[in-house]
Amino acid sequence: MVNESGIGYGTIAHDGSGIGSDANAVAPLPLAGGAGGGSMETPTPSRKREGNTRQLVLDALSGVMDPEIPTLSVLDLGMITNVEVEDGTAHVRFLPTFVACPATSYIKSNIAKALMEAGFTSIQVDLETEMSWTSDRISEHGRKLLEEFGLGAPVQIDGTLNFEQIEHVACPYCGSENTELRSMFGSTLCRSIHYCMDCKQSFERFKPL
Numbered sequence: 001m002v003n004e005s006g007i008g009y010g011t012i013a014h015d016g017s018g019i020g021s022d023a024n025a026v027a028p029l030p031l032a033g034g035a036g037g038g039s040m041e042t043p044t045p046s047r048k049r050e051g052n053t054r055q056l057v058l059d060a061l062s063g064v065m066d067p068e069i070p071t072l073s074v075l076d077l078g079m080i081t082n083v084e085v086e087d088g089t090a091h092v093r094f095l096p097t098f099v100a101c102p103a104t105s106y107i108k109s110n111i112a113k114a115l116m117e118a119g120f121t122s123i124q125v126d127l128e129t130e131m132s133w134t135s136d137r138i139s140e141h142g143r144k145l146l147e148e149f150g151l152g153a154p155v156q157i158d159g160t161l162n163f164e165q166i167e168h169v170a171c172p173y174c175g176s177e178n179t180e181l182r183s184m185f186g187s188t189l190c191r192s193i194h195y196c197m198d199c200k201q202s203f204e205r206f207k208p209l
């Protein structure tokens with residue numbers, strides 16, 4: 001069901017989510033040629049190597065999932081606003097989806113953990129404070145995954161949000177728009193609960209923000 005080639009950091013290039021200038025870096029870089037063999041060489045911080053290293057960061061981040069929607073990575077959700085590798089330190093700027101989300105510090109430590117597993121010993125994860133997250137930041141790939149997860153992708157809101165947009169959603173099971181909002185808060189703060197009048201099932205939505 002999931003197209004392999006659509007997975008991973010490659011997709012972030014399409015959504016303009018601010019991951020820097022690698023707009024052309026769609027194809028995953030193969031791990032450095034010598035990775036399998038004699039990889040004990042001393043890392044030389046050449047330009048090229050820095051680029052590969054940054055790719056390693058993105059690769060690691062593509063495996064950091066949102067605890068609430070475990071099929072979506074922090075990249076799919078548009079939660080990463082900047083990635084840099086400087087003097088061997090991996091810098092990641094992280095934008096929480098929902099300010100009140102209790103998962104924020106959990107995700108932050110998962111990012112650090114993933115980067116450690118990727119071989120970084122010096123890691124800095126900063127909270128992005130210059131902007132706020134909106135559901136428009138979710139990548140196209142992320143939206144597809146949300147549909148598959150049965151949550152439905154939040155509508156694109158272009159900065160304004162009114163109650164109508166939260167209330168009027170299509171049922172993910174039968175597609176009917178004959179639904180009603182049951183609760184503004186689902187199993188997590190970031191979700192709302194809806195009920196389909198046609199197929200009589202309740203479902204959750206990832207709230208647009």
Ligand SMILES: [Zn+2]
Binds near residue numbers: 200
């Ligand atoms: Zn339905």
